[in-house]
Structures are given as structure tokens and as C-alpha cells.
Amino acid sequence: MIIEIAAEGGFGGIAAAASHKRIDVDQQAEPMRQELCEAFEPDQLALLADKPCTTCADRLTYRITVTDSQQHSQIFTIREDQLPPETLDLIDQM
Amino acid sequence: MCFSLSCSGHNPVNCIIPPYMLQVLALRGDEDTARMARSLLKQNEQVRDERAEHARAGVPPTDLLSGAFASHALSPSGQLCCPDRRIHDGGFKAALPGTLIRSEGDDPCGVDDADLAYDGAGHVFSLFAEEYGRNSLDGEGMPLVATVHHRRAYNNAFWNGAQMAYGTGDGELFRTFLELSVIGHEMAHGVIQFAGGLIYENQSGALNESIADVFGSLALQRSLGQQVHEADWLVGRGILGPGVNGVALRSMKAPGTAYADDLLGQDPQPWHMDHFVTTTDDHGGVHINSGIPNHAFYLFCNYLGGRSWELPGRIWYRALQSLNNPMASFADWADQTMDAATDLTGRGSIETVLLRRAWKLVGIGF
Structure with missing residues (x-):
């Protein structure tokens, strides 16, 4: 599974400051591999993307692409406040 | 503007309230009202999607807007006195608020970002209190909670509806966010929220x-x-x-x-x-x-x-x-x-x- 994460927005709102990360989950050692699989499971991401925005001012927006072993990609647009802190920490580690 | 296809007996306003009003209710309503408004907005979106499919017409989607915003536009000023600052160290993690490292009246803690957040929050409280007669962000003396060292190499600062959070920057694009105009900007988002809010789009x-x-x-x-x-x-x-x-x-x-x-x-x-x-x-x-x-x-x-x-x-x-x-x-x-x-x-x-x-x-x- 490949996870790609592009971030934009935030206080600066500078499009060119957007970050981009890519990780091959299958190449990761345990327990990182398992944590990534659970955090970026597509059904879970779809649920998170539906969560209401409590306050959106200056928050980052993530565009998360999950590609499975059959090269099937799913794309989710999720704001920072919709992701649990543990997932944000994983993103920071990537 | 009517949700006749999704009318529910549980929501008598279902067929009456237009989407723009639902957006405001989602922004300003209490928890139950906001939830209802979000639900109706979602139904509305689904109905419109179905109509678009049937008509093969390109109806632009409406973004869902919501939030736990105060329901009053005018925040009455209470007793003006002193800020109640509570500065936390996030430990470069995302969980908020982190560890409390400086409370109101404490001496500087020696963590530069925390002391800057403390002093900055004091300046902003003073602006609103002494110049405009407002008692803290909500007008009712709410504590000024902030977290510094939020996440790792985080290029951002924000107000999340209840507190401020500041990253350190990655050192390349940004070197800090603990600057007074930034602190004031984030705290002002709180004032705007409690003054009735402005939809963020x-x-x-x-x-x-x-x-x-x-x-x-x-x-x-x-x-x-x-x-x-x-x-x-x-x-x-x-x-x-x-x-x-x-x-x-x-x-x-x-x-x-x-x-x-x-x-x-x-x-x-x-x-x-x-x-x-x-x-x-x-x-x-x-x-x-x-x-x-x-x-x-x-x-x-x-x-x-x-x-x-x-x-x-x-x-x-x-x-x-x-x-x-x-x-x-x-x-x-x-x-x-x-x-x-x-x-x-x-x-x-x-x-x-x-x-x-x-x-x-x-x-x-x-």
C-alpha cells in the first residue's frame, strides 16, 4: 500500500508552501506498518472526512491518496481537525 | 429550496429552511440544532446530487459548514479584571493541550515560546479589555489556553474553537509563529467566533x-x-x-x-x-x-x-x-x-x- 499526503492551507495560506509526503507501507517495519494500515484504512478515512468542522480557521487541509496492491487509488480530502492526533503524529513521522 | 424528497417527521423545519439558513444554524446553533442543520445540509446535498444525476446537469456541490459556535451575536461584557492564561507544552505532538507549563501569575518558565505566548496573550487580552470593554475572547472571561511546540516542524498556528496552538516552523519556510500579530490574529478568530461567526469560505x-x-x-x-x-x-x-x-x-x-x-x-x-x-x-x-x-x-x-x-x-x-x-x-x-x-x-x-x-x-x- 502506498500513502501519499499533500498538505495545504493554514495560517499562511501559501499554496507554494504545501508539503508532499509519500510512504510505501509494505516497506515499513512493525509496528509502524500496522499503525499506518490502521490509520489510513480507506473506510476509516471516509468516515473521518464526513466529520463536521468545529472551527476551520487557519487549519491545514490534507489530500490523502491510498493506493492498494492492485494499483487502485482512493483520494480523500480531510482537514487537520478531522484527523485524530495519533494520525497527525504518524504524518509528522513520515 | 425545499427538501421534500427527504422530509422527515422528526424535523418539522425540514421543508422550510433554505440551505443558507441551515449553514448559519450549523454555525451558531447549540449542539442539537447544529447537528440537525448539518444533517439537513447533507440530505440536501444528496438530493441535489441525485437531481444532478437525473438531469445530467452540473449542479455545483455545497460545502458542509458547521461548528460549535456561540448562538449570540453580541457578547455582553462581564466583570473586567485579569486574564487567565494557561500555556502548555505540546511536546511536538498533536494532542492538545499538552503539559501545563505556565499559569497566570507564574514567573517566566524559561521556555521561550511559552513565555512569548504568555506575554502575547496578555497584550491581546489588554487590547480587547481596556480599549473595547471585552472580557476575554468570549466576553465572559474564558481562560486563554495555548499550546506551544505543537507537532513536529509544524508550519502553522491556529485557533481550534477553544484554544490557540503554535508550531515552531520547520526552520526553512517558517522560523516561528510566536509573534504578536500572529498571536493576536489567532485570538481574534476566537472573538469573531463568539461574536456570531463568519463562515470560513x-x-x-x-x-x-x-x-x-x-x-x-x-x-x-x-x-x-x-x-x-x-x-x-x-x-x-x-x-x-x-x-x-x-x-x-x-x-x-x-x-x-x-x-x-x-x-x-x-x-x-x-x-x-x-x-x-x-x-x-x-x-x-x-x-x-x-x-x-x-x-x-x-x-x-x-x-x-x-x-x-x-x-x-x-x-x-x-x-x-x-x-x-x-x-x-x-x-x-x-x-x-x-x-x-x-x-x-x-x-x-x-x-x-x-x-x-x-x-x-x-x-x-x-
Whole structure:
């Protein structure tokens, strides 16, 4: 599974400051591999993307692409406040 | 505007409330009302999707808007006294608020970012309390909770509805976010929220950003005792990384000139409606088009001279407290500031004439 994460927005709102990360989950050692699989499971991401925005001012927006072993990609647009802190920490580690 | 296809006996307002009103209810309603409004907005979106499929017509989707916003537009001032600051160390993790490291009245803790957040929160509290009679962000003395060292190499600062959070920056694009205009900006988002809120997209979102910039800049100018002509009118001066060709994140005096860098590009802010940027990025360009009302405020202050946090700040604050329109356009906001100026200085005063001139110069005419 490949996870790609592009971030934009935030206080600066500078499009060119957007970050981009890519990780091959299958190449990761345990327990990182398992944590990534659970955090970026597509059904879970779809649920998170539906969560209401409590306050959106200056928050980052993530565009998360999950590609499975059959090269099937799913794309989710999720704001920072919709992701649990543990997932944000994983993103920071990537 | 009727949700007849999804009417429910549980929600008698289901077929009555138009989407724009549901957006406001989702923004301002109590928990149950906001949940109902979000649910109806979602149903509405589904219905429209189905209609679009059937008609094979391109109906643009409506973004879901919601939030646990206060239900009152006017925040009554309670007993004014002292800030209640609570600064936490996030330990470079995302969980909030983290470990409490400095409370109100404590000596400096020696963590630079925490001490800057503490001092900055004090300046912003003082601006709103002493100049505008507001007791903290909610008008009712709420604690000023902040987290520094939020996440790792985090290029951002935000208000999450209950507290402020500040990253350290990655050292390349940003070197810090603990600068007073930034602190004031984030805290002003809280004031805006408790004053009834402005929906964070398109023009109302750009107004949300602009009003936050205005009070951030006023907090800085007041702390430095600057007259209008002594201020630099920059938002986020010194926060850009050492290799970035720029002085700040935004300029209210000259929108579009804060930075011009190989990596970051050119500051995209317009100063006039002729250059209004239509985009779906950045919630409809909220950090871009805020340059227009920002510049109108600067022009007004420049015409008047003196201290910007006094009459101009009072007019903007009064307009925010009186605004009862979370979807306000720039023109709506200009009208609101004109009404506030009339209330404070009298009909036909020189101040109202100059304010009208400022709005007209940025392309918002009367």
C-alpha cells in the first residue's frame, strides 16, 4: 500500500508552501506498518472526512491518496481537525 | 429550496429552511440544532446530487459548514479584571493541550515560546479589555489556553474553537509563529467566533481572516505605542525562514508585497476588487482576498492619523459586535463599519466621509 499526503492551507495560506509526503507501507517495519494500515484504512478515512468542522480557521487541509496492491487509488480530502492526533503524529513521522 | 424528497417527521423545519439558513444554524446553533442543520445540509446535498444525476446537469456541490459556535451575536461584557492564561507544552505532538507549563501569575518558565505566548496573550487580552470593554475572547472571561511546540516542524498556528496552538516552523519556510500579530490574529478568530461567526469560505471567510489581521496588527501597534505612520502594517513580520525573500506573511499597507521568493512565489494578495481572486483553493481564497478589506482599514487609519486601535479599532469592533450575518460580503461589512462609524462619530462626520473614501478606493463603493 502506498500513502501519499499533500498538505495545504493554514495560517499562511501559501499554496507554494504545501508539503508532499509519500510512504510505501509494505516497506515499513512493525509496528509502524500496522499503525499506518490502521490509520489510513480507506473506510476509516471516509468516515473521518464526513466529520463536521468545529472551527476551520487557519487549519491545514490534507489530500490523502491510498493506493492498494492492485494499483487502485482512493483520494480523500480531510482537514487537520478531522484527523485524530495519533494520525497527525504518524504524518509528522513520515 | 425545499427538501421534500427527504422530509422527515422528526424535523418539522425540514421543508422550510433554505440551505443558507441551515449553514448559519450549523454555525451558531447549540449542539442539537447544529447537528440537525448539518444533517439537513447533507440530505440536501444528496438530493441535489441525485437531481444532478437525473438531469445530467452540473449542479455545483455545497460545502458542509458547521461548528460549535456561540448562538449570540453580541457578547455582553462581564466583570473586567485579569486574564487567565494557561500555556502548555505540546511536546511536538498533536494532542492538545499538552503539559501545563505556565499559569497566570507564574514567573517566566524559561521556555521561550511559552513565555512569548504568555506575554502575547496578555497584550491581546489588554487590547480587547481596556480599549473595547471585552472580557476575554468570549466576553465572559474564558481562560486563554495555548499550546506551544505543537507537532513536529509544524508550519502553522491556529485557533481550534477553544484554544490557540503554535508550531515552531520547520526552520526553512517558517522560523516561528510566536509573534504578536500572529498571536493576536489567532485570538481574534476566537472573538469573531463568539461574536456570531463568519463562515470560513469566500468573502465571509476572507472577512474572518481580515478582521483577525486587523486586531492582530492593532495588538502589536498598541504594545509598541505606535502611531499610524510609525507602524509597518505587516502581519507575521520575521516569521519567514532565513532563506526566504520576504519580510512578512501579509502587508496591510501594500497587499501583494510581503514576499517574492523562488520557493514561495509572489504574495498573491490583491488590494482592490478589480483584482479579486476567484479560486476554490484556500476555502475560496480567504487568505488572499483578505488583502482588500485589510487595505481599506489601513487607508482609513492613514487618513485619520493617530492611534489605530482607538477610533478605527472601536469602529471595527463595534461593527463585528453588531454584525448579524455569518455570510457577510465585503459590501455588507463595509456597510456595517459605516453604521458603526455613524454611531460613534455622528452622521455626516468627517470620519464617516473618510471611511467611505477608504472603501471606495479599494473598489467597494457606496
